[in-house]
Amino acid sequence: MKVAKFGGSSVANASQIKKVVDIVLADKDRRIVVVSAPGKRLKEDTKVTDLLITLAETIISGKDGKLELKIIIERFKNIIDELALSHELLEEMQNDILNRIAEDKSLPTKFIDGVKALGEDLSAKVIAAYINSIGVKAKYVNPKDAGLLLSEEFGNAAVLEKSYANLAKLKDETALVIFPGFFGYTEKGDVVTFPRGGSDITGAILAKAVNAEVYENFTDVDGVFAAAPNIVDNPKLIDEFTYREMRELSYGGFNVLHAEALQPVYEANIPVHILNTNNPSAKGTRIVANRNKNINPVVGVSGEADFSCLYVSKYLMNREVGFGRKLLEIIEDENIPYQHAPSGIDNISVIVRNSAITEEKEKRIYERVRDELNVDNIYFEHGLALIMLVGEGMQQCVGVSARAMHSMEKCNINIEMLNQGISEVSIMIGVKDDDLNRAIKSIYKSFFEEQI
Amino acid sequence: MKVAKFGGSSVANASQIKKVVDIVLADKDRRIVVVSAPGKRLKEDTKVTDLLITLAETIISGKDGKLELKIIIERFKNIIDELALSHELLEEMQNDILNRIAEDKSLPTKFIDGVKALGEDLSAKVIAAYINSIGVKAKYVNPKDAGLLLSEEFGNAAVLEKSYANLAKLKDETALVIFPGFFGYTEKGDVVTFPRGGSDITGAILAKAVNAEVYENFTDVDGVFAAAPNIVDNPKLIDEFTYREMRELSYGGFNVLHAEALQPVYEANIPVHILNTNNPSAKGTRIVANRNKNINPVVGVSGEADFSCLYVSKYLMNREVGFGRKLLEIIEDENIPYQHAPSGIDNISVIVRNSAITEEKEKRIYERVRDELNVDNIYFEHGLALIMLVGEGMQQCVGVSARAMHSMEKCNINIEMLNQGISEVSIMIGVKDDDLNRAIKSIYKSFFEEQI
Known part of the structure; x- marks a missing residue:
């Protein structure tokens, strides 16, 4: 059994919805379909969810919000008309x-949560009706009826553990299940939504609940690229990578899926398959627990810019048990998450996002x-970028670091920081903000374009 | 004014003591001389300090310890006879x-502290007498009279701050000051010793107290080498390096001087000059606060073997403020100092000395x-060696990391860890224990023997 989730652009209009239905019906194992609210049809378009938020706020x-309401109904009327569905449904x-x-x-x-959840809810109703209209048995399933219970945190809900047992019953449903993404219900019975992008979360929860063989996530890109396409021209598509690799790559432009959204399938060890609704024959990118490390080490x-580094040094620092811990505690007291903390014998660099710090x-x-650590030297260095070079096979492969360093040396890019722990699937390289794009290009070239 | 300290082998017998006196008298700025107890004359010999400890324990x-006493007195009698000093002194x-x-x-x-401190004390008396006997005015100065006050921690004392003002008066002494190393007095008036090797500490304290222009430390080697001579054949001598570089190099075979011993001169910004009593015309190695980074980047x-690594991973670790701090706290609770803690997005490696951990x-x-951090994965990896590649100019020099990595790649040595923080003067490279010597050789070769 497969759970397939379709994003906003995949259900933006009737012709997109027809593509979705073709994809779903092409594989009889696709038994549970999670849908988003209709997204943008064109670049200038407004997503239905944003229209609903505007309506609610108005x-x-x-x-009275009449104008806003009219735009939304018009949007669904277009879809219903083009899919030749009855106006009873529209009413x-x-x-x-x-x-x-x-x-x-x-x-x-x-x-607002109640109103904005309507985008997914109505989307699911339309799609279920359309599938039935072409003679295939489909069933819109309401999250309340299915027992998708969430914490009472409006706009930022988390799934309650008991939901999984409820949702497991969807396995026995004979009709094709069309399930709206993005929202569930509190135990009191109120609509409550996940954080933005939450349809991915709904899909992952359902995949875990029914123990799906795969969680298919249909988007409008062919998959995940080996480097950001806005930096590297025509980067190679990644066929398969692990959850660990996905996490390490999660800087800069790699957030195809939110890592938090995938936590349920990560826990259940279910692979994710990122596919393109507009190019369903493309191989896509699979996210798996383990992969053959010999293929594509x-x-x-x-990479991402806008990091800062707190540098602290003190003679004989490494003889002081607890020094590093105390330093991290001071940073924690300011509620700043740190990214890395490379150290020398008598110094530590703590790297944080610029967005996490203020002058105060x-x-x-x-x-x-x-005052508390009595250090010799302390300063903040700004204007840093972090690059992550990622691969499960890296640890077994002599020369990966050498290759990366060498490619940067050829481009005369200075390395500010380096960090690679044991059994890690990544090397973190710190450079100046200005060198970020050149560095990524040179590293990409040396690993993906030159003969290894 | 210079403070010169002479180690045990420099005062092991009469001919060595004559070399010391020649060296001292060759430079009129050498006004304060700190001496150790007579060390080994030959490889099989026993140091006077060890003889004294045996006597005390007996x-x-x-x-009654009569035999032990006789050996010690014989040792000093030989020196006194060869230096043609009076038997009154011996008595x-x-x-x-x-x-x-x-x-x-x-x-x-x-x-034991009282007895073992006699080695340095008697050594200073002999040397002062000898210098006077050749017509130069010298004065044995007792640490109690000079006001060298230490904490009451027998065998492991630390200097009390008030000592500096007392010792500053040595500046005004017209005679050449001969000062015994290794011990001082508690405020109650008892003899108390520094940790072993403590004559270096005495020298550093005196240098700080009189604000010496340089702290000369005479040993039996020509200086500090760019790599350990037992691994690399005929390594290059280091002319000059900084305190920071000395600290970063302090793994494996580089402990010419204890870093703790140098803390007083580090604080007072006084350069240290490591020289060879047996080859006083050699340039030696200078330890300074700052140096020209363009010479020898x-x-x-x-490098050193026998490290272990605690590896911990957890999905979404880097979103948890305080995770790293909590991990280090657990390690601190076991009173284990950690060496480095390189991290990925969802994992941390904490490197510790094997000697600091037990199975329990x-x-x-x-x-x-x-239990407390609810991690996905945790294990200890043993059999690790750490290599430190050190240089103040490294940060300004594109390609240092590449060069090091490349030299190891050529030798087919896998890199287990890498760590270089911002503004650091070192790169830490982790390899398997078995690869340590090969790795050091290959790195040494690429930086010191091949054309850069």
Whole structure:
């Protein structure tokens, strides 16, 4: 059994929905389909979810929202007309919206969650109706009926463990299940949504619940590339990589799927297959627990600018048990997550995102480190970029580091930092912000274009 | 004003002492001389300090120690005879020993400290007498009279801050000061010794107290080599390196001087000059605060085996503020100092010395990390060696890492870990124990023997 999730652009209009249905019906193992709300049809278009949020906010602000409502209904009317579905369905959907916007507005986040979840909900109803109209038995399944229970955190919900037993029953459903993504219900019965992009989470939860053989995630790209296409021309597609590799690559432009979204399938050891609705014959990219390390020892290179580094040095630092821990504690007290902490004998560099620090935080850290740790030297260095060179086979392969360093040397790029732990599937290379794109290009070239 | 310290082999017998005196008198700025106890004359010989410890322990065990005493007195008699000094001095020294071994034995560590400090004390008396005998005014200075006050930690004392003001008065001494190393006095007036090798500490304290222009440390080697001579044939001598470089090199075979011993001169920004008593015209090695980074961007490579690595991984680790801190806290609770902690996005490797861990400690850490941090994966990897490639100019020099990696690739040595922080003067490279010597040889060769 496969769980297939289709993103917003895959269900943006009738012709896209027909592609989705063709894909679903082409494989009888695709028994559970999770759908997003209709996304953009063209670049200038507005996603249905954004239209719904605007509608909800307009109503909260005291206006009637008629214009906003009309645009949304028009959007669904187009889809229904082009799919030759009955106007009864359109009326039913219109009532869904009217009922929802009539609900209690005393807690705005709760009200907004209810309204914005309609995009996925109506999308699923339309698609189920269309599949039935072409003679295949499909069933819209409401998350409440299926028992998808979430924490009461509006706009940022997490799945409750008991949901899995409820959802496991979907295995026995004879009709094709069409399940709206993005939302579930609190134990009190209120609609509540996942963080943005949450349809991926719904798909992963269902895949885990029914113990799917694969979680297919249909997007509008052919898969994950070995380097960001806006830096490297026509980068190679990655056929298969591991969850670990995906995580290490997760800097800069590699966030095809949110790592948090995949946690349920990661835990259940279910592979993810990223596919393209618009090019379903493309091989796509598989995310798996383990892979053959001899094929493609290095799978990709990613990078991101805008990091800073706190540098601290103290004579005989490494004789002080607890020094590193105390330093990290001071950083933790400012609620700053750190990325890496490479160290020498008498110094530590702690790398943080620029977005995580402020001038005030820097000042407080500076003072505490100086006063409490009695260091010789402390400063923040800004303008750093991190590059991750990633591959499960790297540890077994003599010369990967040499190759990466050499490619950067040829381009006269200075290495500010280096970090590779034992059994790690990545090398972190720190460079100046300005050198980031050149460095990625040179590393990509040496691993993916030159003969190894 | 220069402070010159001479090690045990430099004062092992009369001919060595004559070399010392020649060296001291050759430079009128050498005003303060710190001396060790007579060391080994030949490889099979026993150091006077070890003879004194045996004497003290014999007496504590209830025996009379007459044989041990005789050997020690014989040793000093030889020196006095060869230096043509009076037997009055020998009698005075004999009385010093007899008085000391007659002291209270209720606290053995205190008694042993008193006896073992005699080696340096008598050595200083002999040398002062000899210099006077050849017509130069020299003065044996007792640490008690000079005010060298130490903490009451027998065998492991630390200097008390007030000593510096006392010792500063040595600047005004018109005679050549001959000062015994290794010991001082508690505030109660008891003899107390530094940790072993403590004459270096005495020298550094005096250099700081009188604000010497240089702290000359005379040994029996020409200086510090760019690699360990037992691994690399005829390694290059290092002319000059910084305190930071010395610290980074302090693994494996580079402990010419204890870093702790140099803390006083490090704080006072006083250069150290390592010289050879047996080859005083050799340039030696200078340890300085700053040096020209363009000369020898890389100064040396050191390495040491017998490390272990704790590897921990957890999906989405880097989103957890405080994860690294909590891990280091668990390690700190076992009182284990860690060497480095390179990290990936979802994993950390913590490198520790084998000598710092036990099976029980490993087991407790394993259980706590698993239970408290709920990790996906944890294990200890043994049999690791760390290599430090060190140089102040490294950061400015594109290609240092590439060169090091490349030299190891050529020898087919796998790199297990890599760690280089910002502004660091070193790259840490982790390899398997078995590859250590080959790796050091190949790195040495590529930086010091091949054309750069």
